[in-house]
Amino acid sequence: xxxxxxxxxxxxxxxxxxxxxxxxxxxxxxxxxxxxxxxxxxxxxxxxxxxxxxxxxxxxxxxxxxxxxxxxxxxxxxxxxxxxxxxxxxxxxxxxxxxxxxxxxxxxxxxxxxxxxxxxxxxxxxxxxxxxxxxxxxxxxxxxxxxxxxxxxxxxxxxxxxxxxxxxxxxxxxxxxxxxxxxxxxxxxxxxxxxxxxxxxxxxxxxxxxxxxxxxxxxxxxxxxxxxxxxxxxxxxxxxxxxxxxxxxxxxxxxxxxxxxxxxxxxxxxxxxxxxxxxxxxxxxxxxxxxxxxxxxxxxxxxxxxxxxxxxxxxxxxxxxxxxxxxxxxxxxxxxxxxxxxxxxxxxxxxxxxxxxxxxxxxxxxxxxxxxxxxxxxxxxxxxxxxxxxxxxxxxxxxxxxxxxxxxxxxxxxxxxxxxxxxxxxxxxxxxxxxxxxxxxxxxxxxxxxxxxxxxxxxxxxxxxxxxxxx
Numbered sequence: 001x002x003x004x005x006x007x008x009x010x011x012x013x014x015x016x017x018x019x020x021x022x023x024x025x026x027x028x029x030x031x032x033x034x035x036x037x038x039x040x041x042x043x044x045x046x047x048x049x050x051x052x053x054x055x056x057x058x059x060x061x062x063x064x065x066x067x068x069x070x071x072x073x074x075x076x077x078x079x080x081x082x083x084x085x086x087x088x089x090x091x092x093x094x095x096x097x098x099x100x101x102x103x104x105x106x107x108x109x110x111x112x113x114x115x116x117x118x119x120x121x122x123x124x125x126x127x128x129x130x131x132x133x134x135x136x137x138x139x140x141x142x143x144x145x146x147x148x149x150x151x152x153x154x155x156x157x158x159x160x161x162x163x164x165x166x167x168x169x170x171x172x173x174x175x176x177x178x179x180x181x182x183x184x185x186x187x188x189x190x191x192x193x194x195x196x197x198x199x200x201x202x203x204x205x206x207x208x209x210x211x212x213x214x215x216x217x218x219x220x221x222x223x224x225x226x227x228x229x230x231x232x233x234x235x236x237x238x239x240x241x242x243x244x245x246x247x248x249x250x251x252x253x254x255x256x257x258x259x260x261x262x263x264x265x266x267x268x269x270x271x272x273x274x275x276x277x278x279x280x281x282x283x284x285x286x287x288x289x290x291x292x293x294x295x296x297x298x299x300x301x302x303x304x305x306x307x308x309x310x311x312x313x314x315x316x317x318x319x320x321x322x323x324x325x326x327x328x329x330x331x332x333x334x335x336x337x338x339x340x341x342x343x344x345x346x347x348x349x350x351x352x353x354x355x356x357x358x359x360x361x362x363x364x365x366x367x368x369x370x371x372x373x374x375x376x377x378x379x380x381x382x383x384x385x386x387x388x389x390x391x392x393x394x395x396x397x398x399x400x401x402x403x404x405x406x407x408x409x410x411x412x413x414x415x416x417x418x419x420x421x422x423x424x425x426x427x428x429x430x431x432x433x434x435x436x437x438x439x440x441x442x443x444x445x446x447x448x449x450x451x452x453x454x455x456x457x458x459x460x461x462x463x464x465x466x467x468x469x470x471x
Contacts (some may be wrong), residue, residue: 004028005048005056013058015042015067020429022085022459025058027085033058035257037085038126040069069093074127075175080143082162091456095120100459102428102451110432112446120451120461121310124302129456131216131282131301133177134266135185137199137209138159138168150450155199157189157212164248165264166202176457178216180223180248187247188212188227191240200208200230202264208233210259211266215291217282218301222252224280226266226293234272236385241275252276255293267294267352284308287335287364294352296329300454307424307462308336314422314466315395317341324393324418326376326409327400331357331369333424337397338366345390346371347379392419393418404430407437421467428463435465443470 005011005028015024015038024038032055032334037048043065046058073079073087086094103117123129141153142161151170158171170189173182190200192209200207211228225244227237234256245251254275257268271293279292284305291297298304311333317323317340325334328346330353338344346352346369354373361369372379372386380387398405398420404427405413413421421444425431426453439442444467452462 003051003053003056003136003294004031005033005051007048007051009048009464010061010065011048011058012048013044013046017041018097018101020105020459031056035221038422039067039070039089040230041065041069062454077171077174078167080161080169081159083159083174085459091122091126094456095453098453098459099451102449102461103459105428105432106446106449109429110436112432112436115446115449117449117451118123120453121303121306123300123359123453123456124200124306125300126178126456127175128177129300129454130176131178131218132299133174133181133214135171135212135214136168137207138166139199139201139207139388141168142167155183155189155193156191157199157209163312174314178214178223180216180250181214183247184212184214184244187240187243191237191243195236197236200368205262211264213266213293215280215293217280217291220281220285221250222280222282223248223250224253224255224293225251226255226257227274228257228259228268230258230260232270232272234274235276245275249317253278254282257293268369284332285336286339287332287360289330289332289360290334290356290363292352292356295356296350296377297354298332298454303452303454303462307454307464308333308462310431310452311397311422311424312337312340314420314448314450314464315397316420317395320407321394323395323397325397325399326413326415327398328357328371329353329399331360331371333399334369334371335360335364335366338369341395342368343391344369345393347374347376349373349375376409378408380412387412387416392416395420395422397422397424398434399424400430400434402427402430405434405471410434410437410441413438417442417469419469420447423465423467424462426460426462428461431465435467438467444468445470 013026017025023034026033045062050057096205138156141156156168156170158169161167198207213226215224256272258270259268323344325346328348334344334346357371447466447468450464
């Protein structure tokens with residue numbers, strides 16, 4: 001079939017709907033055009049950036065007609081940042097779109113027919129909901145024209161520019177980050193410029209200041225600041241620490257991580273404690289969690305508790321049940337379930353996460369959990385004795401990264417044959433793919449599907465799906 005568009009061509013289209021991942025959908029004849037950041041009802045002038053056999057991708061050059069459902073975004077950086085893609089869409093409309101997309105994925109990609117997908121659980125807060133925010137230093141400031149033109153071009157502290165890993169947008173604040181963000185950004189920026197500290201050059205791998213990470217425990221109000229540098233000069237930060245501690249009553253920890261690798265990691269090979277403790281404490285329900293700079297923890301604390309409550313409900317545990325928690329991270333779900341189970345066994349590849357999980361179990365005096373370090377992609381192939389020596393799971397929790405489960409793991413799950421599986425995913429497309437394979441491998445059927453939104457204004461949604469064994 002001859003394609004109606006070519007790469008580089010400018011077109012005029014109307015956005016008809018939203019696709020999973022935030023692109024707007026339009027058509028030229030029967031050919032699909034995915035328009036980045038397009039909203040339903042917009043008429044736009046767009047440029048084709050990619051052409052495939054059955055679709056093309058485009059970016060907006062100019063909005064000719066606004067969408068009737070859009071409104072003005074609160075953030076002054078909205079048009080430049082690319083982080084909160086849907087901040088110009090009312091929150092109810094965001095949820096409607098995400099709900100429709102999950103339904104489409106299950107019915108069409110999964111081929112499951114008219115399965116019922118519950119209405120998404122809305123986020124309690126749609127701003128200031130993130131408990132962790134990573135900001136980047138750069139020697140190249142994005143947007144050096146009229147937008148904040150008084151700022152130096154060779155210094156930026158903010159977020160990476162869309163599609164550009166060596167420049168950053170210099171931010172005064174971020175509306176989804178903790179409330180203390182503006183104070184911290186201003187203090188760190190002024191300190192760095194006063195003492196002529198050089199931001200990191202991502203291309204040449206030179207410079208000193210790499211990242212600034214804020215972590216805030218929502219339920220205890222404890223704040224951690226992590227300054228990531230490429231070299232060990234931690235003593236120079238004392239005046240900054242003095243200023244921050246004087247202005248922030250809830251400042252609990254300031255650390256300096258040293259990272260000499262070329263990657264953009266915020267976890268260094270060496271760490272200095274500059275103020276307070278080397279961790280903060282957070283509470284979820286009855287549990288307390290120790291959060292260090294390297295710890296994984298759900299980004300939205302309030303919605304994490306709501307998410308775990310759904311997992312508990314769908315797991316439907318009996319006190320005689322053994323639970324396996326695959327991709328357990330720092331053990332938060334495992335510990336949340338432990339009170340209702342006979343035993344919970346967590347599996348995780350990240351060594352630091354396993355350490356955190358064990359420490360959190362001790363902190364909460366939970367003894368019926370254990371954590372096994374290993375790569376689930378090959379753990380049971382390399383150590384088949386685990387399948388014989390460990391108690392078989394009655395219930396299995398699966399919470400993989402965005403890429404989903406490795407194909408080699410799915411037959412292992414089918415072999416273990418738990419009576420119930422609760423699959424938690426921040427990427428419903430890979431979740432649907434994996435569930436389709438699980439059902440093909442074994443006798444499971446979909447019981448319930450519950451989306452939950454911990455990430456307002458973004459195209460991401462968490463989905464909890466329970467599977468029950470039919471035999």
